[in-house]
Structure formats: structure tokens, C-alpha cells
Amino acid sequence: MNDTPLFLKPVFQERIWGGTALYDRFGYEIPSAITGECWAISAHPNGLSLIENGKFQGKSLKEVWENHHELFGNYKSEKFPLLIKILDANEELSVQVHPNDDYANEHENGEYGKTECWYIIDCDQDAELVFGHHAKTKEEVREMIQSGNWERFLRKVTIRPGDFFYVPSGTVHALCNGTLVLETQQSSDTTYRVYDYDRVDNQGSKRELHLEKAMGVINAPHIDTNIAPEIEKREGVEVTKFVQNHFFSVNKWDVNGEAAFQQNQAFMLVSIIDGEGRLLKGSEDYTIRKGAHFILPYKYGEFILKGNMKLIVSHL
Template sequence: MIQPLFLEPVFQERIWGGTALKEQFGYEIPSNHTGECWAISAHPNGPSVVKNGQFAGKTLIQLWDENRELFGGYKTKVFPLLTKILDANTDLSVQVHPNDEYANKNENGELGKTECWYIIDCKEGAELIYGHNAHTKEELVKMVEDEEWNKLLRRVPVKPGDFFYVPSGTIHALCEGTLVLETQQSSDTTYRVYDYDRTDDKGNKRELHLEKAIDVSTVPHTDAKLHIETTNVTGADITTFVKEEYFSVFKCDIHGQATFTQDQAFQLFSVLDGEGSIMVGGQSYPVRKGDHFILPAGTGEYAFEGKLSLIVSHP
């Protein structure tokens, strides 16, 4: 019987993390410096575990390797996506990610990292770093060497509900006071450009990766062109954020009852707010804020009931 695969998130402590994952979602977090909830993950640095049904206790890596039929026989070697919730309690380091080709060659076959952000919540006046002002690689190198960060980095104001597409090669950073759902390629490769000269509790600065970062940075920066649009169906509003090479990402706001068809190889769901239920194969499953699940191949028709806001993605 086809069921939703509900997943147990994995939490990662970070120098910049806080307690918002507990305060906003009620998660049991490991410390007051919890920066990341790896919500749907088959990455070896933090694989999710299935909570329900016949596959309970198995990791998503195991399912991908042993039960590929659940994912429509999808052909990639590794599960392609990773869904996270990030609590930027303080500024994240300024960083850039490689593309597939560069990461495969330089990071032991790892995927590149194109990602996107949905701003769940943020403090008044919050901003993020998105892109840079250098016109050539030479100018980028000089501004980095001269530490002209205010001149180099582009700061963009943000508010809840904003969406940003961050292709590999984009210099970027989340800044203090933002809570973000991130959909990304399943990669943990990051090249740090600048870390505000911070030190850890032993007085050590975190490693920078300037040579690789400059290698992979897109110069000059250009903003991704997005065509965000919202359509209304019975019982729901569907906002299409992005349909790109690595993933498509949508927001689904349920108000009442809404029926859909799962016609992808598989789909990932994260409940950002509200509660209700999902009906799959004649069986009802409760869903609430903070839940994350996958609808596998062959799910066919399914229905939500209640008041819910979800981020939905597929490769």
C-alpha cells in the first residue's frame, strides 16, 4: 500500500544558530546554537529516518538504494534534493557554492549546490547578502584582498514570504534574524569567502576557501529572473516560485479541502503552518506545522483538508 513517508528531521548545531526551531516549530533541538533542521535528507552528513509504515526506521539513503521504485526509478546515483530549515540567529558566513562539474572534480564526486530560500519569518529590517558589485574577476580578487566588504557585497532587504533563487556561483549569506526554508541540491559543499573575523570558543577563526570561491563565483553577478505566479484551485492557492534544472518549488495554501494528483517521480512536502490531514489511498494521515514527508511514485490522487501552508518541491 502506498503511503506518505513521514521523516524524522536531523538537527545541526552551528556557530550562528539559535532557538527559533524550537520556538517556532516545537522541535527538540540539541542546544541553543541549533542552526539547521535537515528535514528531508539523504545526505550522509545527516540522513532522515522514516517514522511510519513498513519502512519505519530506515534512512532515506537506504530507501533510495534499496527501494528505488518508490521514487519512480529516478536515475541519479544519490537522492537529488535536500530540504532544510535554517535559523540565522546571527549572520552566516559569506559563501559561494560550486556547480556539479567543479564539485565532482574537486570534492570527491559531491554534487554542486544550487539552492533557493523561502523566508518563513524575519526580524524588522532584516536583510541578506545576494550577489556582489565586482565587474571582473580581477576586481573581485582585489576587493576581497583589500577587505572592501561593504563595497563588494550586495545587501537586499527581506520580509516574510519572499523567495530567492540562488544558483551555484552566487555569492550569498543569510543575515541575522531570518528563518528560512531552503530547497537545494543534496550537497554539503560550501566555500567561505568572509566570516566577519569571528572566532570559536577556542579562539580559532573558521577556515576560508578563497581560491576555490573565486574560481567558482559568477562575475559579474546577475539576478535570477523569476516568474512567480499564484493560481487558485478549489480549496487552495498554489504559488509557483521556480521551475529550474535541479528542482521546482511551490507554495500550497490549503483552506478547506483540495484534491491533487501526484504525477512526478516523487514530491517533497514541508508544513510551515497550520494543521489538517492528507488522504492517500483511502487512508487519512494527520499533518501539522513542522511535519515533513514524501509522496512516492504511484501515489496518484490525494487530498488535503484543513488550514495549511506547505512548501512542495520535486526534482
């Protein structure tokens, strides 16, 4: 039996579109006022989370995954398969698309594809995001992109806090300004930019676009993904099941009081996005609060959460 959660130290990424919400909302020590991404649970080489507690303290999640596979149910994957981020879209992100596993494996040196999903933690009133496009064929996609007819091409939807979006590979998408999001995704850093609002970086250069690769993976016509959350209420908790497929399962736990849970997955990834409380198991008692991220290992078994808090929980 594995009795110790693995608490993780996030890695922060500066982005041209980032801001200060990761500090303002979570109190993280961010590197600058253009911090766009918190890589909260990551074994990807572009941002490795470090274990903060127990006998693996100071080791990277990648190292623990490779050398102590029993903690993860000996899950059959060479690489840790998931990546959890919090994104601060202080300005618009580029319009982009991600490849599937087959395309990424062939064109990106064996990288995973990137199917992802978003939980909207907070957003400005009347905030929007780009989700899909209006072209009916690949030929129309190319014509609209080449002509720069972005108003005609891009499909925008209005969002509010608590919304959830499932974003499969091949979906044209972009977060827009004033949005704070928890993202659950395949462990990949492969993005094909389609449009970047003609912005320049601090060197006066426009960021690279990847139009030919994007054309190779964009779904046309757009395939919409309608999520119908399932809600289960029981003593001390309301559980919302957002999505369950072969990429990941993502749930929200709204704990109010005391609730019992069972960890019976290969491993479980947990992010506290609001509130605080305690994690209790046997004689172990952990204080957990907004901004904490941890992994419950294989055969962790029964545990109790006490407090008033909101958690995003994912597993395979």
C-alpha cells in the same frame, strides 16, 4: 500503486550562528541554543533522515533510496538528488559561494554542486540578506576580497516574510541575523566561505576560509535571478509556482478548506511550514501539522488535503 507517504525524522545541526527558533517556531527537540539547521528531508551522509512510519520505519532515506528505487520512479541518479532544510539565522551566516556540478565533481570527490533556493518563513523587520556582489570582473572580485572592502563588495537586499530567492551555484550569498528560511537545494554539503566577520568559535579559532576555491567559482559580474511567481487559485487552495528547472521545481500550497491534488511526479517532497490539517487518500487519514516533512512516492496518485495550512512542495 504506492499508498503510503514516507514521514521523516529531521536531523539537527549546531552552528555558530544558530539559535532557538526551530524549537520556538516548530517545537522541535533541538540539541542546544545554537541550533542552526534542521535537515528535514536528507539522504546526505552528513545528516541522514530516518523514516518514521510504515514498513520502512527506522531505515534511513539513503537506504530506502538505494534499495527501493521503485518508490522514486526509478529516477536515474545514484544519490538522492535533493535536500530540504530549515535554517535559523540567529546571527549572520558566513558570506559564501557554492560550486556547480562539474567543479564539485572534480574538486570535491564526486559531490554534487549546490544550487539552492530560499523561502523566507519569517524575519525581523528591516532584515537583509547578502545576494550577489558589485564587482564587474574576477580581478575586481579578488581585489575587493583581498582588501577587505566588504561594504563596497557585497550586495545586500531587504527581505520580508514570503519572499523567495533562487540562488544558483556561483552566487555570493549569506543569510543575515533574524531570518528563518526553508531551503530547497541539491543534495550537497559543499560551501566555500569568503568572509566570516572575523568570528571565533568556542575554542577561540576562526573558521576556515576557502578563498582560492571561491575565486574559481564566483560569477563575475553577478548574475541576478529575477523570480516571477505564478499564482493559480482553485477550490480550497492557492498554488504559487516559484521556480521550475532541471535542478528542482518549488511551489507553495496555501490550503484553506479542502483541496484535491495529483502526485504524478517521480516523487514529491512536502514540508508543512504553518498550520495543520489532514492528508486523505482512500481509507488512509494522516494528521499533519507545522514541522512535518514527508515524501509522496511514485504513482501516489490522487489525494486530498483538508485544513488551514501552508506547505512548501518540491519535485524534480
